[in-house]
Amino acid sequence: MLDKKTKDKIIKKFAVHKDDTGSSKVQIAILTKEIEELTKHLKVNKHDFSSRYGLFKKIGQRRNLLKYLQKENPKSFKKLTEDLKL
Secondary structure, X not given: OOOHHHHHHHHHHHXXXXXXXXXXXXXXXXXXXXXXXXXXXXXXXXXXXXHHHHHHHHHHHHHHHHHHHHHHOHHHHHHHHHHHOX
């Protein structure tokens, strides 16, 4: 789980407009950071199956949002994937 400071940094970096907190770009960026943290956790705790299930759910959510963004705004998709190194 991300703390508020980290989430706010991500939102400021990827926001489309001033009050943006839920656009596809922001959601994808937040999910990417959560996936990175869960991956680190699972490298240490190999038998934490509930966290592994949560990781798979987050990966699926991000995949669906990426498909949507690619379909709706290919330029934005390309820039976001470069910024997040996906």
